[in-house]
Amino acid sequence: MRGIGAAARASGLSVSALRFYDGAGVLVPAVVDPATGYRRYTAEQIRAARLIAGLRRVGMPVAEIAQAVKDLSHPSSVRVRLDAHLTRLESGLADAKRELLRLHTLLDLEENLMTRVTVNAADLSAALHAVMFAGAGATDPIPAGVLVETGDDTVTFVATDRYRMAVASAPAVVEGSPARLFLPLALAGELAGPRSGTIALDLTTGLVTARAGDRVIEGRPIDMEFPDYQRLIKPGPRVRRITVAVDELRDLITSAPVIDRDGPLSVLSLDPSRALRAVGAGEWAADTDGHIALNREFLLQALDAGGPGQLVLELDGPFLPLTIRPVGAESHFSLLMPVRR
Template identity: 60%
Template sequence: MRGIGEVARASGLSISALRFYDGAGVLVPAEVDPATGYRRYADDQVRAARLIAGLRRVGMPVAEIARAVHDLGDPEAVRHRLDRHRRRLEDGLADAQRELLRIHALLDLEENLMTRITLPAAALAATLDAVRFAAPSASDGPVPAGVHAECDPKTLTLVATDRYRLAVAEAAAAVEGPPIRLFLPLPFVDEVRAVRAGQVTLDLTAEAVRAETEDGVVEAEPLTFDFPDFRRLLPVGDRNKQVTVDTAALRVAVAAAPSTKREHEGTAYEISVLGVDPAGSVRLVAESEWAADAASHVAVRREFLLEALDAGAGGQLVLELDGPIKPLAFRLPGDDSRFSILMPVRH
């Protein structure tokens, strides 16, 4: 028999540790003097104490250590427990490394005043598709050719306008770094929009924008433009003025219907007039009807109307018609995160 001090020296466990494992039922002494409480261990318990010391150093939980000591007569069972604990340690190390990298990246973002936005490429492309039609095609107008981008901690918001129409779309995203507002140039937007697979990471600063995709890296300089407060322009939804339409059917009708020509500041275009019939359905209106009952109709540029319907991605759209001088609004049913408005053409 061996005393507790001898077992401590032979195993590498302290006397207090041996007392703890006794109390936990992991390594109970072979004998305990009833008068003095002095613990004595059998020779084969030294092997168990050494196992406990090793498992303690690698962070195995006490319950698992107890099972390993119980299985000491079956080396294969002990090895199985060791392998399982090693895999837990490796997984934990991998998780810790990822978290440390994320913290380093966050410190870099804050130091460089950079915002990093990560989201699926398909989600970003769909969000850009929903607003791209409303972006100016040339940079010589009052609004440059580009798309406004801003974010909060969980959402990327994209907005485009050429003054005659405005489109807004949101996408859920992982956002790290400070909030940011940038005007993205159209060539950058179109190149990123072409990628539909994998993840996209956007690194945004006041001086540069960078997108890392499966197809490579796209870089550009943001445009200098003080984008207006678009939220003031958004219509407040009035359910009494909302009509749900089949997007594809309305598009076919608009494309096939005769249109009226107009000219403004030397630019020729065609218009379409929409109205709501007594049954509550949207219909195309002839110009003679429009003139007779203008209060219930709205006229918009035909080209813009077709592009807005295409951006609706098929299915159904909710139209808000509020008379001839209010914008015509388009929303997805039950989804306020994407909508667009067309400015009316005055009669």
């Protein structure tokens, strides 16, 4: 048998490492002098120590090293563990390469003041189609367009013509600095075209580039500051909510009296029993506080953008916007400004 110093030289493990593996129960010496604490190792234990040294160098966890030592009399079992650890190392190396590549990309984006947004094409298309209608008729001082704004893991689109506004978000991978750009409506329409795969959007103050497979879309953002839409989307203290089926609401609007006031209007009322109804010009004039008058065409377009199913209407009196939210897709909503008498 060999002492601890000779065992260390023969195995490639240090004396302190041999003491550690003794304490961990991985390689307990054959003999320990009760008076001096001197450790002695057999030839078989030297073989085990050499295995430990190799496994330690490749980063195998102590628990697995202990199991490999127990299986040393069955080489095939040890080989299975070696192969499993090699697979983990290769997988970890691949993960490390991907992360390093991501960090290189992030540095490139920050160096070039660029933001990259990777988003599912179907999600992007749905979000853009949910808002573009609200900016289609915009004129000065806000031209027809769509705001794109990045969050930590979302991209949000907003459009308005001052009389209505639509907001929609989609989950996304966002790399680089936060971005807030106002896109021309035609460019937004091109981005809404692809519906399969993923789209990578590179956003800078001077250029927007989208890559969807082999297709590349480029355009320049509008050089203006988009209005602060956040202040409009916070519900007021008197907000009332009602859930209604889209088809029922559309039937209510199309069958109700139309008020002609610089264009057709629909007037909605929510009575104390929370029943939604449409009223005519006379009732609207008699009870302004209980009714909200809306551009009929804008209201129907908002229903179309909300899609099938059910909607949540948020009413906060006759002078504040009506909010329309699809049930199950609360990140998409429209606001319609009321028409005053």
